[in-house]
Amino acid sequence: MPEIARLDRDRRRVAAVVVAILIGLGDPRPALSLEQPDSPRPARPSRPVAPELAAALAAYRTYVIAQADAFVRETARFVAAIQAGQLAEARRLYAPARAPYERIEPVAALFPELIKRLDVRSDEFELRERDPAFVGFHRLEMALFTHGTTEGLGEVAERLATETVTLRDRIVALAIPPARAVGAASALIEGIAATKISGEEERYSRTDLWDFQANIEGSKVVFTLLRPLLADRDFVARVERSYKRVEDLLARYRSPDGGFQSYDNLTARDRNALKGPITLLAEDLSTLRGRLGLD
Template sequence: MVNKGADAVTEAELVDGDTILGEKENLTPGLSGTFSLNVKAGKYQLYCPGADTEKVDFTVTQATGATAAATRSAEVTTALTAATTGYATYVRQQVADLVTTTGAFVTAVKAGDLDQAAKLYGAPRLDYERIEPVAESFGDLDPAIDARVDDAPDEASWTGFHRLEKAIFADRSLAGTAPIADKLNTDVGKLNTLVAKATFQPAQIANGATELLDEVGKTKITGEEERYSKLDLLDIQGNIEGADKAFTLLEPALKSLDPTLASTVRTRFTAMDKALAPYKEGTGYVSYDKVTQDQRRGLSQAVDALAEPLSQVAGVVVS
């Protein structure tokens, strides 16, 4: 996919109804990108938000001859099957934890306890950021839970964590936020119901890991994600941990398919952890407004160094 100059288009998605099967973000003018998936024969759509024609029909026909799965070794096939099962278990546990931590946070918000709400805000953010691409695959659910003010049509329709973040850390008032807190609780419950039925394929897991790194580069390093709480480093930790878990599950198969790539990605994850380490403070991180522009550039370079080889994993596990 290549964006040849459409300023309004920044991503491309393969969708099945309301479900996003795969996507490539940050396709600003002049940039290109890819993502890999195995999908069943059928009718899908390519969706490019902001394009003159936003949705284009995309038909997949059954391939002839031996499939990639049939030509893989039994060892690799077993490892990839274990990865898909393990990732489904991981996602469900993270969302179950999210239900619990969001519930506690919402209780504090509805009680009007600013200090307790501020204290409890970070835990569900970490749970959510680990599995963000999965939430994004369910249409409008991610915007309802995680939209920033500039993502919403207007402040009146703005809901989710960041609406409450502003109330707690900027406005210092929880007046009128009970309905927003209740909706957040409901939306997180919907996510929990949806992931209980979700299944994943190896390339989807790998693409999700890449998307998590894209999230870091797109909104976390800039400081726009947690602009009121300044907990951006916590969000970065969540994105990196989620990407690392996805890669770890695919790593046994990748070591057989492309040991050099597997080693490179693991080395870059280690370097990413080292890049974050100086900013740890107690059980969390320093406030992001204490991180200088030069330090942010250093973090960005570590993210880019990891994202480049990680983006190759999906193509390997598909082929």
């Protein structure tokens, strides 16, 4: 098939994806243009983007809002189990509750003060695990998986549920900067390679592979929406092969219930086998903004 015809076909496909997403999820409320969401300063005007890129970005924003909604719902289920004193159920729901957030983490990171209450590990606080400011998911993770109890977690759990609603509402009101949206594809993968592969993220629950899978899913959504706009088909094919390789590696550690094995089951060799392909994928995806004229 001639290259121009192939590009036209792909553009029609992404337009169909955009329409399907918008019809399926509903048209979100108008967004506010925010450069730094935690800052009162007004945003600088952003330069216009090409219509096809704008359509892909609109579809991505709708996806992000859908994930933010799912984050609220899944966290509410997790919190309800804690409040009911159901330790085993709370443990089971911990990783699924985090997955929607992990898919859109680079967008959520636009609200750093909020994320500090949702998803920061104890290392960031002066008194570490004993610090009163250490709250959110990882505080609950520690109690559930290390201390083996739901006792005394009601207030922290309820606050977490409230914060997820706040995050969802802020995301709905947010016009995601184009460079941030495109950069999410690489940022999600870079996060795995830079810090998560060490196992420090889910140090109590050892559910790290759930996070990896969600990060890859969120990254792949961005790439899939942008793929028709990329003229270098060799690059596209290479990235697609890299995604498949990483997904196939992760599939080795699936558990019978559809989840993942404990990260403790992976040897140093297993982790290195993951890190290589993940790093290569991140490097390729880091060029997306330049390829689309957003650097």
